[in-house]
Amino acid sequence: MNADWIEQFPGLSRLEPAVRDALTRKSSIVTLREGSVIFGPGKSPENLLLLLDGRVRVQQVSEAGREIVLYRVEAGQSCVLTTACLLAYEDYSAEGIAETDVRAVAIPRPVFDDLVATSVTFRTFIFTAYSRRITDLFQIIEDIAFQRVDIRLAQKLIDLERGTGQIKATHQQLAAELGTAREVISRQLGEFQRRGWIRQSRGSVEIADQAGLARLAALDAV
Amino acid sequence: MNADWIEQFPGLSRLEPAVRDALTRKSSIVTLREGSVIFGPGKSPENLLLLLDGRVRVQQVSEAGREIVLYRVEAGQSCVLTTACLLAYEDYSAEGIAETDVRAVAIPRPVFDDLVATSVTFRTFIFTAYSRRITDLFQIIEDIAFQRVDIRLAQKLIDLERGTGQIKATHQQLAAELGTAREVISRQLGEFQRRGWIRQSRGSVEIADQAGLARLAALDAV
C-alpha cells in the first residue's frame, strides 16, 4: 500500500524499479511500543528492520549487570549489524530497546537475502550501514580506553541536548551512556554545576552554559 | 593454477562449482612481508584478503599515539570487516599489520561484489565473518569498560602462550594488547612474578605456573 517510505532512505532512492516493487510488496510495516526489547538474550529478530520513526538503543549488558550504550539506530537507518550479530555466536549479550515508539519496515530474512543478491544498490546500502556501525564501535573503544570521563561526559551532554537545553536522564542512565559508574557521573555533574555550566534536578540536567561545556569537550585530542 | 586453497576455508568448501571456478580464476595469491602495513591511514586495499598463512593484527591508534589491538585475522579467515571499514567514513584510524609473513588470496572488489550477488554460500561466509568480528568488538568493549586489568592480563598471557610456555613481547606491546599503559603492565607483571606465576626477561615472559594465572583469569565474571 504505502510504498513511499523508501524515499526516507537516501541509500535506497535509486533502487531498481523491479527490486523496489518486490521490497514494498514483501515487507511489512510494524510498530513497537516505547520500552520494547526488540532483540536481546532470548529474543531473536526474524526480520531486518529499517526505521521510519523513533529510535532504538543498542547496549551491552555485562554479567555483573553494568550497561554501556553502543549506538542508536535513528529514523532512516537500518539495524543490520545487530541482526547479523545473532548469526554467528550465541554468547552475545547485546540488546536493542525502543527508546520511543517505533515504526519500522520489517524485511523477512529470505527477502533480505534475495535483495542482497539482486540489487547492487541494496547491497551498497547494507554494507555502508555496516561500515558506519563498525567505525562507531572503533570510536567507542578509543574513547573508553583513552579519553577522560569529564570530556566524554561534556560531549555526551551536548550530544543529548537536542535543541531543548534539557536532558531527561538519571545519573545512572548517563553512566550507562559512558560505561562508567553512577558515582563518577554524580561527581562530575557536581563539578559542572559548581562551574555554572549546568543546573541539576531530579532526573534531568539543564544546560546553563553550553560554551563552557563545549570548551571542555574540545580538549578532545589535543 | 593452485585452486586447492579453497579447502582451507570451511565456509567455502561447499561453493557451487561454477562460482568456485570464477573465484579461483579471477583472484590472485599475494605474499606480504612481516611488518607490512596492509591498510591504514593513507593505505586502502583494493582487494578482499583471505588469509592462507600468517597472521594480521588490526589495531586502533589514537591521536596521542596510544594503541589498542582490536583483533587478529588468522589463516582460514577473511578480512572483510576492515575492507568495509574503509567504505563509509574517512576518519577511521585503524590499521592492519602483518605480524608474520602472510600468504593470502586477493579478491578484487568487482569480483567480490559479483560473488556476493551470485552465491548464497559466499554471502553466508562473508556475513558470518562480519558477525564474528562484531561480537569480538562487543567483547572488547565490555572488557575494557568493566574488567580488571590484572584479570585481562592473565587471560591475555594464557592466550598468547601457544604451546611454548614463552611469550615474546615487550611490556609496551602487552599494554597495546589491553589498551592500557606500559607502567601498568610492568606493575602487574612484577606482581605476577612475585607470586611465582611467571619469570620475566627482556622482551619475553615465561609462564612458570599456568594454573596460578588461570585461577586469576577465571575470576572473570563471578
Next chain:
DNA sequence: TCGCGCTTGGTGACAACGTTACTGAACGAT
C-alpha cells in the same frame, strides 16, 4: 494526608588505574 517503600542523588574512604618524570640495565651498531 500520612506513612511506607522505592528510586535517585550525595559523599567519604579507599582501591585500581593512568600519567609524569626519571633512572638504570640491556642491547646493537660502529
Next chain:
DNA sequence: ATCGTTCAGTAACGTTGTCACCAAGCGCGA
C-alpha cells in the same frame, strides 16, 4: 669499548572505580 636506543622499574600524584552508607524526592496505598 663507547654511544645511542630500546626496554624495564619505580615513586609520586591525579583520575577513575568500588563500597558503604545516608538523605531527599516521589508514588502509592491505607
